[in-house]
Amino acid sequence: xxxxxxxxxxxxxxxxxxxxxxxxxxxxxxxxxxxxxxxxxxxxxxxxxxxxxxxxxxxxxxxxxxxxxxxxxxxxxxxxxxxxxxxxxxxxxxxxxxxxxxxxxxxxxxxxxxxxxxxxxxxxxxxxxxxxxxxxxxxxxxxxxxxxxxxxxxxxxxxxxxxxxxxxxxxxxxxxxxxxxxxxxxxxxxxxxxxxxxxxxxxxxxxxxxxxxxxxxxxxxxxxxxxxxxxxxxxxxxxxxxxxxxxxxxxxxxxxxxxxxxxx
Amino acid sequence: xxxxxxxxxxxxxxxxxxxxxxxxxxxxxxxxxxxxxxxxxxxxxxxxxxxxxxxxxxxxxxxxxxxxxxxxxxxxxxxxxxxxxxxxxxxxxxxxxxxxxxxxxxxxxxxxxxxxxxxxxxxxxxxxxxxxxxxxxxxxxxxxxxxxxxxxxxxxxxxxxxxxxxxxxxxxxxxxxxxxxxxxxxxxxxxxxxxxxxxxxxxxxx
Numbered sequence: 001x002x003x004x005x006x007x008x009x010x011x012x013x014x015x016x017x018x019x020x021x022x023x024x025x026x027x028x029x030x031x032x033x034x035x036x037x038x039x040x041x042x043x044x045x046x047x048x049x050x051x052x053x054x055x056x057x058x059x060x061x062x063x064x065x066x067x068x069x070x071x072x073x074x075x076x077x078x079x080x081x082x083x084x085x086x087x088x089x090x091x092x093x094x095x096x097x098x099x100x101x102x103x104x105x106x107x108x109x110x111x112x113x114x115x116x117x118x119x120x121x122x123x124x125x126x127x128x129x130x131x132x133x134x135x136x137x138x139x140x141x142x143x144x145x146x147x148x149x150x151x152x153x154x155x156x157x158x159x160x161x162x163x164x165x166x167x168x169x170x171x172x173x174x175x176x177x178x179x180x181x182x183x184x185x186x187x188x189x190x191x192x193x194x195x196x197x198x199x200x201x202x203x204x205x206x207x208x209x210x211x212x213x214x215x216x217x218x219x220x221x222x223x224x225x226x227x228x229x230x231x232x233x234x235x236x237x238x239x240x241x242x243x244x245x246x247x248x249x250x251x252x253x254x255x256x257x258x259x260x261x262x263x264x
Numbered sequence: 265x266x267x268x269x270x271x272x273x274x275x276x277x278x279x280x281x282x283x284x285x286x287x288x289x290x291x292x293x294x295x296x297x298x299x300x301x302x303x304x305x306x307x308x309x310x311x312x313x314x315x316x317x318x319x320x321x322x323x324x325x326x327x328x329x330x331x332x333x334x335x336x337x338x339x340x341x342x343x344x345x346x347x348x349x350x351x352x353x354x355x356x357x358x359x360x361x362x363x364x365x366x367x368x369x370x371x372x373x374x375x376x377x378x379x380x381x382x383x384x385x386x387x388x389x390x391x392x393x394x395x396x397x398x399x400x401x402x403x404x405x406x407x408x409x410x411x412x413x414x415x416x417x418x419x420x421x422x423x424x425x426x427x428x429x430x431x432x433x434x435x436x437x438x439x440x441x442x443x444x445x446x447x448x449x450x451x452x453x454x455x456x457x458x459x460x461x462x463x464x465x466x467x468x469x470x
Contacts, residue, residue, distance in 0.1 A: 018300075026300035034435050037299065087433075089301060134435045205434060224379055224430065226369060233300050237364055 011152055012080040013246070018091035020160050022233050027167045028085065029186060030135050031120065031127035038129075039167035046126050046187065048164075048171035057117070057192035060108035067171055071157060073106065074098035078161075079154060079175075084216045084245045086180035086202075090230045095175055096158030101149045109145065109193050116148040117141075117198035118174060119190035127187075135201055141174065141185035142198035142212065146254055152177055152247060155188075178247040180214045211264040215255070216245035220264045271335060278339045282346040285313055286353075303362050310354035315428060315442055318347035318390075318421045319449070326452035341397055344417065348394045351387050351424070379430035386423035389416050421446060 008014060017023075029039040032046075051067040076096050084090045104116070122138035124130040130137045147153060154175045157164055164170040169186025176183050182202050192198075202210035209223055218228045218241040229238035244251050255263075289309055292298050298305045321343035324336035363370050373380045393414055395401070402410045425446060428439035 022300035030434070034433070036301070089304075132435075221376070224377055226372060228369065229366075231301070231303065236303075236361070238362075238366075 006078060009077070009079065011250075012078075013082055013092060015080075015082065015092045017080060017094050017160070018233050023091055023093055023159070024165050024167060026233065028087075028181065029129075029167055029169065031129040031137075031139065031187070032167065033129050034134060040165075042128055043166035043170075045128065046121075046166040046170060048166060048187075051171050051189075053172065053188060054190045055103075055107050055192075056190070057194050058110045058113035059193050060110060061106070063107065067157075070103070071098075074102050076157070077154075081152075081175060081177040082245050083175075083177065083181055083184075084230060084241065086182055086210065086214065086222065086227075088222075088225055088227060088230050088241075089233055090241075090245075091233050094160055095154065095156040096161065096164075097154045097156035097175065099151055100153045100155050100174070101151065103155065103191075104145075104148060104193070107193075112195045113193035114145055115194045115197055116143050116145060117190075117192045117194050118143075118185045118188050119192075120185055121187045121189045136204055138189075139185060139201045140198065141183055141200050142194075143176065143183075144197075144254075145193070147176070147251075150251060150254065152250055178216060178244040178251045180216060182210065183214050213255075213260075213263050215260065215264075216241060217243060217260055217264065219243075220261055271338075274335055274338060275342055278342055279346075282317060282343065285309070286350075303357070306357055307354065307362060310350050310357060311428070314347055314350035314354055315421070315424050316347075317343055317350055318417070318424065319442060319445055321347055322417060322421060322446070322449050326449045326456075329452060329456050345394060345397060348390045351390060355384070355387050379427055382423050382430065383427035386420045386427060389420035389423070393417055393420070418446075418450060 025040045026036045027039040028036070029043065032039040032042040049067070052064055053067060053070060054062075054064050056062040075098070077098060078094055078096055080092060080094045082090060083093050100116075118141045120139040121127065122130060143153070156169070156173050156175050157171060159165075159168060164173065169184070172188045173186040174184050174188065183200075197212060200210075200212055202214075203212055216227075221227055227241055230241045231238050242248070289298075289306060293302065293306070321340050324340035324343065327336040328334060359365065359370060363373070374384055375381070393416060396405060396410060396413060405413065422443075425439055425443045428442065429436050432439060
């Protein structure tokens with residue numbers, strides 16, 4: 001894997017990116033099946049263009065915007081982030097996208113806006129997994145507004161210098177590197193600012209196992225496995241999991257005074 | 265009762281058939297085609313094979329009862345031992361490769377995570393059955409006692425199904441299929457036991 005030629009950005013990890021082949025064939029994207037290889041096999045039915053995103057709720061400028069238009073508002077940035085799945089495996093992925101904060105500021109959140117709710121496309125003809133009820137469709141996720149405005153939080157439209165493959169959440173997905181991967185909602189069609197904490201899909205499916213915050217935390221075990229270590233894809237031995245996935249310096253202050261065992 | 269043909273190829277065929285998934289797995293491992301997370305693949309495959317082969321071993325007697333075929337019980341021991349072998353391999357890969365022999369982590373898994381506890385218990389219950397699988401042990405224990413002991417197989421495999429149900433993330437269809445087949449096999453054995461008891465009662469009444 002070629003190292004990025006550009007200078008290392010302030011948020012980049014210098015760890016070796018996971019092979020593209022692995023990052024695009026080992027995916028959790030239940031809209032295309034529950035097995036890791038299913039998305040790569042089935043996601044060709046997704047049509048990532050034309051793509052419209054609705055931005056609404058507690059904003060001064062609600063709108064429907066075409067993705068190409070939205071993308072032109074912001075310069076694309078490369079960001080090499082660690083990605084830690086709640087299932088205790090991890091990858092290093094060079095994303096291509098823009099900070100969510102820029103988009104949110106552009107639509108001007110009102111004083112009532114406390115959270116950001118995201119929604120994935122719901123269309124069983126494009127997403128065959130939605131014909132089964134393994135999860136409640138559409139997939140929904142959410143962040144607290146301060147988390148959404150954090151400079152690490154980004155919307156990705158590409159990875160490894162290429163357009164985002166369908167199985168990785170084309171054409172637009174969320175990347176929040178200090179949280180478990182399931183927070184990174186894929187194929188986003190709606191972004192709503194809300195006053196109340198929005199429902200989130202895995203929390204609805206099993207609230208004992210998946211919390212709203214889902215910050216990477218080696219101290220708080222998943223009920224069925226430990227989160228103390230992880231297997232980096234491509235490595236044999238497990239490595240220790242870092243608090244906030246190694247981004248504690250940047251994000252720990254968002255949670256001062258909070259009991260992270262309770263708000264897991 | 266007519267004696268069944270000797271079928272000399274029966275056991276070799278089941279042995280080769282039963283070991284071929286392992287050979288394929290090793291071949292894929294050698295060729296590096298197990299995907300992004302080979303350890304997970306090996307764990308899932310060996311666990312699935314253990315359950316499949318053990319359920320097959322439990323199906324031998326019911327199959328004979330339903331069809332009258334005499335060959336299935338002749339491969340029962342072979343399937344039982346093969347299933348135990350896959351379960352043991354599954355456990356060893358988990359302990360040695362997945363967890364890298366980190367004893368603290370293993371102890372925590374076994375004591376704090378019911379799905380691991382139940383899986384380990386299933387394996388432990390299979391050990392006395394594997395040890396007493398020889399003709400010599402049947403003789404030494406006496407058949408009735410040996411038979412009672414080997415009913416543990418149903419408990420062990422049921423625990424294996426529970427282990428699988430508790431492991432999957434969301435869709436429990438596949439483990440429930442195993443559970444359903446197991447329940448069916450148990451029902452056939454139960455019906456046979458009831459039939460035998462009635463026949464004995466009728467016999468003693470005359």
